[in-house]
Amino acid sequence: MRCFVDCVYCYLKQAVTCMTIAGINEDRQYPILYELMDDIKIMDSRRTPAENSTELLQKVYKLINNDDPYLEAKKKSNLLALELYPELKEYLKGSKSRLNDALKISVSGNVIDLGINKSFDINASLKHSLNTGFSKDDFGSFVKKMNQENNIIILGDNAGEIVFDKLLIEELVSMGKKVTYIVKGGPVLNDATMEDAIEVGMDNIARIVTTGSNYLGAPLQKVSEETQKLLKETGLIISKGQANFESLEHEETAKDKVFFLLKIKCECVGIVAGAKFGDIVFFTR
Incomplete structure (x- = not known):
């Protein structure tokens, strides 16, 4: 997914949210934002929003001298x-469709996104996911594909959501599947890292691998060779969240094997995904 004009606003909003969470007062935020504007002017709009956002955030972290401002959050x-x-x-x-409901519970955690918003209502998100369901739903295709594959990758997104x-992974494992869960190789926003995976006991049920990078999403040219190989050779992948969608939706290797599981929190992502703002979706390209 390439950038939209609206992404420019989000770059700055992410920076402000990040600095606010880090406790940077407004007087100090102004000069940092003005410096960031010079970087935004020369950003390549043909790249993904996730890549541009990452590089802007890396500069913010450097300017505020904090390599993980979201650690406590x-x-x-x-x-x-x-x-x-x-x-x-x-x-x-007690569910009559455990796998389907596990997917809905998994996507409800996608509301825990502190890149733009400073707060979230997880209970409301759970209720919406379970009661409303997916506006785009390729569950049938997923089950058919799953019956042909023993190994499944899940590209993780945020802490908490993990x-x-x-x-979801426990449900897949109970069905005899082996799951590899991919987290970020370093801190960026509130994305899950190896530390988060171990903290919640994910390592007890799945193989944990990092992207080898702290880039948002999973841009193939930025992740480790191990992750590139896994994404290329594994026949079924669940991609969580918007940044992973931005990174992979246009890649030929994603066709028919990557199932995107996310809440549409951006009008531009909605346009590319063919869904409305606020929808939850589970689909493949």
């Missing part, structure tokens, strides 16, 4: 999600 998100985990586990036990992914 990530820990709080993980704790919040872990508190909900037992109740959601019980819900799935706990909801854990419920």
